[in-house]
Amino acid sequence: MNNPASLLGSYVEELLRNIVNEAVAEALLKNAEDTPRYPEKVGVDLASEITGYTKNSLYQMHSKGQVPGALKVGGKLMFDTKILKRWVDEGGRRISPKCA
Secondary structure (H helix, E strand, O other): OOOHHHHHHHHHHHHHHHHHHHHHHHHHHHHHHHOOOOOOEEOHHHHHHHHOOOHHHHHHHHHOOOOOOEEEEOOEEEEEHHHHHHHHHHHHOOOOHHHO
8 A cells, every 4th residue: 555655745746846847837938928029130220129239330330240140131231130149148239138
């Protein structure tokens, strides 16, 4: 026959596991809701929002080759979002709290 203390321990362990799993899932969902979704390529306006640089600064830095992931598409300056965010994470510039 099973030991009552052992059964209680198993029950408590399962209960705690469920509580932790629910808390983690809730935290991940909240983080996903708080993080804006950007397209793969963004223009200067969104790049400015992501990096904290002004649009003029981004244009000047691009002309000096200082911004990774930037390219001209049909005469319009575009940025690869993943490369831009990685650059920011590595110290390129602060990321605004809503983009973290």
